[in-house]
Amino acid sequence: MINFDNAATTFPKPIAVRRAAAEAIKSFGGNAGRGGHELAMRTSEALYSARETAAEFFGAAPENTVFTLNCTHALNMAIQGVMSQGGHLIISSMEHNSAARPAAALAMKKQVSLSVAEVFPDSERTIDSFRRLIRSDTKAVVCTLASNVTGQLLPYREIGQLCRGNGICFIADGAQACGIYDIKLSQGINILCTAGHKGLYGITGTGLLLTDGEFPITPIIQGGTGSSSLSLFQPDLLPDSLESGTPNIIGAVTVGAGIGFISSYGMGRLRSHEERLCRLFIEGLEGTGGITIYRDPAAEYAPIVSFNIEGFNSEQAAELLAERGFCLRAGYHCAALAHATLGTKGGTVRFAPSVFNTEEEVRKLVYNVKTLKNLPNS
C-alpha cells in the first residue's frame, strides 16, 4: 500500500512521533494542570513542553497556544469566538467546509453578514477581491493559506497587511501549509488554526489555535480548566479559556515530537522533496491525453496535485487506483466552495505526498494512471 493521501492525515508517522506516543502512554498518564501529585505534575510538564514547542515554531506565546481536537475545532472556536458580537465576515472562495460551514451557520442565524472573496490564480486579483469586500463593520477575514484541493497558495501576507490596515482580524487556516512553509503569526496572522495530524505529523485528534491576543475569542465551550474552580464563569485567561476539559495530552506530545522531527529534518528539505515528487508526477503525465491537472501557471502551489482522468469520474479513478494499492482521495474533499471556484464536475483525484514517499512510488503511480486510460470505459 502506498499512501498519497497525506493532505487528509499524514501516514506513516515519524519514528520519533511513534516513540513519543508510546512514552506518553507509559509515563504521562495524569491529568495536566489538575493535581499536585507527581503523576499530574509530570504530565503537566509534558503538555507545557509540547505547547512551548508549538508556540516557538509559529512565533506565538506559549499561553496563547491552544490545543484543539483538529483544525475544524480551532476554526470553529476562532470564527464563532471572534464574531460572537456580530458584524461582517469575509471568507475566501477556496475555503474548506471547516471554515465555510461555521461562517454559513452564523450567517443563517443572521448573527453575521457573510461575503465570499473570489480567489484567482493571480494573487493581485485575489487581494483585490478581498479589498473590495471590506466594509466599515468588517470584523474578520478567514482565509486558507493553501487550498486543500489544489494546493494553491493564497497571498496571505498581503491579505494580512490589508486586514491590519483596516483593523480586521485575520484568521488563517494553515492545515495544508503548516509544517511545509515557515508560517509565523508575525506574517500578519492574528489567529492561526491548523491540524496537528497533517503536516505537523502528530496523531489524529490534534489541532492548534495560536493567537497574537489582539482580538478576544469568546469561548464556545465552557467547563473545567483546573483554574478559578470556584467561579461559575469561564476564566478569561488563555489557554484555559479555550481549553475546557481534559486535553488530548498524548496527542499534544506527539505534535511536539512531530514539530521536532520537522525541525531536525529541515523544513526546506522536506518541502523540496514533496515538490520534487509533485513535479515528477505532473511531468510523468505530461503528453498523456485525457488527463486534466488543476494547476495554473499564474499561481503557486503547495505540494498537492488535483487531477482527473477522462472517461472516469474521480471516485471511479481513485477506486481503481486503490485496487492497485494506491491511497488517493477523490471527490469534493469537504470543500464545496473550492470545487465551485475551480468548476470541477464530479470532484477531482488528489495526489498529496509526504516526506516518506519516494520517487519510485510516484513512478509506479504514474504508470498505473496511464494504464487506467486503456481500460474499456476510458
Next chain:
Amino acid sequence: MQTQGVILLKTCILDMPSYTYAVKAQRLLRARGFPCRIRRREKASAEGCGFSVHVSGSCRSAEAVLSGYAVPYTVRGGGGEDDKL
C-alpha cells in the same frame, strides 16, 4: 542570614492564575538562576484551587523577572520550613 551554621534562604510564594503560567514563570526564573518549584496551593483561594511557584530569593527579584514577560501572579509571601526547592 546565618544562624548557628544553618543557612535560611528567603522563599517567595507566587500564586499563579493557571498551571500554564506557573510553568512559564518557573522556566523564566530557573533560566535566570532562581531555584524554584511549582506546588499545589495548600489552601484554596477565593477563586478555588490552583498552583503556586515557590522561589528561592526575594519576591522583588522574582517579580522583576516576571514583569518583563507579562506573566500574571499574586504575591502570597514567604514560604514555610517544608519548602524544599
